Amino acid sequence: MTASRDDRPHKTGPASGLPGGQEGDPAPRPHASAEEVEAARSDTKLAQVLYHDWEAETYDDKWSISYDERCIDYARGRFDAVAGGEKLPYGRALELGCGTGFFLLNLMQGGVAATGSVTDLSPGMVKVALRNAENLGLDVDGRVADAETIPYDDDTFDLVVGHAVLHHIPDVEQSLREVLRVLKPGGRFVFAGEPTTVGNFYARWLGRLTWETTTRATRLPFLADWRKSQTELDESSRAAALEAVVDLHTFDPAELENIARAAGAVGVQAKTEEFAAALLGWPVRTFEAAVPAEKLGWGWAKFAFNGWKSLSWVDDKVLKHVVPRGFFYNVMITGVKPNN
Template identity: 75%
Template sequence: MSDAVVDPPPNPHATAEQVKAAYADPKLANVLYHDWEAGTYDEKWSISYDERCISYATDVFDAVAGEDGQPYPTAMELGSGTGFFLLNLMQGGVIKKGSVTDLSPGMVRVALRNAEKLGLDVDGRVADAERIPYPDNTFDLVVGHAVLHHIPDVPAALREVLRVLKPGGRFVFAGEPTKIGDFYARKLGQLTWWLTTNVTKFGPLSAWRRPQEELDESSRAAALEAVVDIHTFDPGDLERMARGAGATEVRAVTEEFAAALAGWPIRTFEAAVPAEKLTVRWRLFAYHLWLRLSALDKKILARVLPRQLFYNVMITGVKRP
């Protein structure tokens, strides 16, 4: 049976009834929100498939899982979105052959298009992480980036990950929000949004105000975002959950404290003003600031602050041989 027969088509134009139903159904909300976002997702999150994102993806992977075992012959990504993590890991030499999966058909379509443009050996399926449509013992590696916090039953998804891994195979999930990190990131984001959209209401700064209908659309997207963002994680709890699912050699690592304290206001500010105001100079300033603060986090703050304070948590583990 071909993938085209099995997989449902994307739905980037949800009806008002579907959106209403989605507020009570996180999985439907995920499909609608991410189908809607798929076409512009890379641009919105500054995702690229060049050295900048290749080194980001490989650095994150190596920080939690190390370089042993690379290149993995086969790897599958859960909640791949447009392919940011898996495609950049493939380009960075971590993975040879890849499979992208996502609950959103629109995302799978864009990920496969991105892989084709890059000339990478990738296939794809629409898949719910709680019921992965692959046989037992299929992959050497399963990865995910910013996906676990969207899955209603995370322990069920981890059990599925271990089922589809070959014995001795590894999983790596990165980019998940910690409990404390999510709290301060949200507060900083809300404050920045309120300040930016209010000071640009009147006077000379009004040229920095996005049209009201665009601000309203961002607010509607943010409301649906609140439905799809289900969990935040304490690193220790996440490790216990992975062990409970049957994994061994489990390890959680956190990153980004100073980088998150600056990054969330900057990203929110960028979303609240017209795109043409964000000059190349501004974007370079924001990127270099983030690089410098990330280095401060890695070299100094990670040694002195408790891991729970950092914004991102990543976790790895192995299926018992």
């Protein structure tokens, strides 16, 4: 029996504020007050909305996201690492917890899917993802939606993807059941960028150490022009407080595989990546967030990217053969909906 999930096409409406968004979708709320942050501490889904709405307009810059060859290759590399060899393109794909559309839009440009749909609990993220898709000339619609109750009918998609989303979802198994419901029989899901338990531990400590060192050092008079305004630092601190609420899970790769199988998936496989690369990447990203963007030019961006790329090569060619997979920072997982 097909579940009715309001599978109407999106229309732009004055209440939504989303280009191509569903009429009646909530508008983005980009600036959380201290009172809202406090309320969100006991309401994880409110926290998800406030935090990701706050990040939406600057998220691509913060994480050095682009929609060119660099990130197309990155997204396609993650996909191929767990689902390589598939006949491409898939017809219609859904990105769950789309953020700014980074994963799906770059996969579409890389030939993985012909058309797409994006969903996120954050209206701000859906707005930016649809704008990015429009700028790229891609056939994409979008909705503000909860990953535990996906608003599409059964057997709708050939592929469901997500990047750094599962760790935000309260009930991961329920969400994967929904993913399998909206997939066509034989359809595949691919999720990447999820934190492992061990990797998250060392990444958090590296991030905190870098933030404290940078913000203390930039109090020195001769480094004053490297210091962000106190308003920006305070807003970053409020965002960090929300981040502690929205990051709900870390994963042991084997346990994540078991969750996917319990949801009903077959052909389940998890792989991990980024050990040495994460030891560089987290201090680099934190430093970038702690100083004015104009202080970091092309030379810095080249250093950061080439450093990550070189250490990723070391991870892939050397360390994955000697380091347990649970010690790597990112876990990727794929599975298939059984054929009827």
